[in-house]
Amino acid sequence: MTGPVKITSKAEVEEFLSKYDNFLFDCDGVIWQGDVLLPHVKETLSLLREKGKKLIFVTNNSTKSRKAYTKKFSKLGLDEVTPEEIFGSAYSAAVYLKKVVKFPADKKVLVLGESGIEEELASEGIQFVGGTDPSLRRDIGPEDYDAIVPDPSIGCVLSGLDLHINYLKLSIALINLQVPETLFLATNIDSTYPTHGKLFPGAGTMCAPLVLASKRQPISLGKPSKAMMDCVKAKFEFDPVRTCMVGDRLDTDIRFGQEGGLGTLFVLTGVNKESDILDENADVVPQQYMTKLGDIFELLH
Amino acid sequence: MTGPVKITSKAEVEEFLSKYDNFLFDCDGVIWQGDVLLPHVKETLSLLREKGKKLIFVTNNSTKSRKAYTKKFSKLGLDEVTPEEIFGSAYSAAVYLKKVVKFPADKKVLVLGESGIEEELASEGIQFVGGTDPSLRRDIGPEDYDAIVPDPSIGCVLSGLDLHINYLKLSIALINLQVPETLFLATNIDSTYPTHGKLFPGAGTMCAPLVLASKRQPISLGKPSKAMMDCVKAKFEFDPVRTCMVGDRLDTDIRFGQEGGLGTLFVLTGVNKESDILDENADVVPQQYMTKLGDIFELLH
Structure with a gap:
């Protein structure tokens, strides 16, 4: 069995991006931490849009509707995110x-x-x-x-x-x-x-x-349940193999992507640490990981 | 293994009473059902007191203190019950x-x-x-x-x-x-x-x-926990072998008595039915049972 691939160079980012047309993002710990936008996330999302990638933001937060949730994005300067791109529990x-x-x-x-x-x-x-x-x-x-x-x-x-x-x-x-x-x-x-x-x-x-x-x-109906994945797939009709789940939690986000047959990218800006995936007894291991989502922008520039 | 003994005659009641000096009672389903006193309970309790038995009322109800709980007894005509005889969770x-x-x-x-x-x-x-x-x-x-x-x-x-x-x-x-x-x-x-x-x-x-x-x-700290039994024993200092737990629920009352090394009497005026103890796969089987607590008075008179 091969371990997870750490993405640390421009060539590795380019190869990673070529594998997927669609990206599913967890929000807290990936896009922001509490009320703080993480570094170069805005630039990374713009870059993905320019490359024609489809973006979907998947959250277990049920207290806000998709429409109300876009306000959180625009408050942090991510005005491009629409309710149609958000999939809450x-x-x-x-x-x-x-x-x-x-x-x-x-x-x-x-x-x-x-x-x-x-x-x-x-x-x-x-x-x-x-x-x-x-x-x-x-x-x-x-x-x-x-x-x-x-x-x-x-x-x-x-x-x-x-x-x-x-x-x-x-x-x-x-x-x-x-x-x-x-x-x-x-x-x-x-x-x-x-x-x-x-x-x-x-x-x-x-x-x-x-x-x-x-x-x-x-x-x-939230991550990591199969019922949520079925609903996401029913709505967006994407090819799982050409889709990557990006998350900071192994037991929800990465498991969710894995069980749905998607690619997985783990980032170190949230709940789990690098040591959690390098542990040989780790339950859930992502295919790829990077320090933070903003690395995509930083490594390409 | 012998099954539970059903007490149905005067001689059986006399033998039963001779085995115990102390009686622990569950309340709802034994003494009363909701706001209705069960038949001949008052007479049975008086009879036990006359014979010098010690009575303790053990309840999982935590919303009332022992003092407040005596009001429930007196409302039903059981004025003799004192806070010292009540042991709530x-x-x-x-x-x-x-x-x-x-x-x-x-x-x-x-x-x-x-x-x-x-x-x-x-x-x-x-x-x-x-x-x-x-x-x-x-x-x-x-x-x-x-x-x-x-x-x-x-x-x-x-x-x-x-x-x-x-x-x-x-x-x-x-x-x-x-x-x-x-x-x-x-x-x-x-x-x-x-x-x-x-x-x-x-x-x-x-x-x-x-x-x-x-x-x-x-x-x-409630039935059937050992911690509650330890507290009851610490307070009343009775001989478990000379003490009988009376209850209508097998998984709380009867288990509580059994695990505490007490005798057990099951009554049919509450949650569990006669068929529950006669089932050969029954988890918890009382030593004795009767139709209702008031049978003690009725069978002796």
Whole structure:
């Protein structure tokens, strides 16, 4: 078995670029770190566009819709990025319901999450309840224990990161999940949400109570799930062999690309380190890696 | 191997009672169902007291202190039951911290739960933060991501059923659990909370997010944990062989008694059915069982 190839010269960059027509990018740890754009990312993306490459930004963040997420790009000076180039886990869930499940038009999705999920469901014409509904942002009351019953109009519980999680919402979701026919989806099941240099509870912690109490597992629509890859492929119709997944996390990004049959490029500006892939017991090894995404621009110039 | 003995006659009740000096009772499904006292329970408890038996009521409910829990008994006409006869999982956690861990007097417990936990910690002179603190009953704000840091005065995170759970509290608990020295306790890890004929999220669903995100497991102080049995034994100093655990749930009550070396009596007024123990693949089999606790009184008269 050959180890991962480290790209360190102009010739190696040119060879790398010749292999792919499409690039899928993870964002945090690849494009930016928190609120800081990484060096020469802007120039690298422009260069790829000039060479006619297709760019897709794949994120597990479900709190923002694709449209809202472009604001993050333009705030960092990446004005060229359009909503059509962004593929978030909330959109992934909406596409999955619409295209794969063919979710009935007369059924509703019970959302445990923020407006990003609501906007993406609406964009696919899928009905929903819960989510940011202010009437659910309250304590459970004695009358709720009688009132909460399975709602036959609900065909799916979809959970993502919900910064307004409470016992009332968890109860409504659980009671509806006790109906075996109710679909159980998660935008993603990340255990933590890295921000401000710390690890806060991730989207997976919103469905963890439901998993425990319902004894059911959700289908995850975020990296590294195959369901998300199927949705990305359905939308963009690319040749996997001519496509490269770029990421900083081995267990999500690189695994996602590998299991989807894509090429993989690992960068050292995020969660995992060079030693993680050189370890002979490493679970997931990328095909190629470089210090940072901006190396593509720097090495070519 | 001999199967469980069904007690159906006066002679069998007399023989059963002669074997034990102490009785540990689960409450819901044994003493009452929801808000209804089960038939001839009052008479049975009086009869046991007249015969000089010691009675202890063991509950995983952590939302009420022992004192508050006696109100439930007196509301159902069981006025003789005193706080000293009640052993709840919140009290169990307080005893564990005080007697087993010898929790330092200058450290605090971060509580994820209701007033029952706070009152029991206070009764053992243990300092705490969180819990019902109204300043934590709010949404997480942008400034909190910077402000939440490990608090060196916190030596333990203790989670129980918290009907006011939110993302802010989960975040504070998680950031403190990322310090390996911080103890991680749970009053109990019941996956569901049976009430109103339905299954709502149980205390275990409050720590499930923390378990997932911290990759740590709490020590549970509720049935069927050995830690709770150790606390019960430390407090009441009974001879296990002369003590019988009475319960309606095989996987919590009967397992709890069995693993503690106690006798076990299973009753059919709760979660499990007669067929569950007669099944030859049954995991947990009680030594004795009867239709209901009130049979003791009925069969003797």
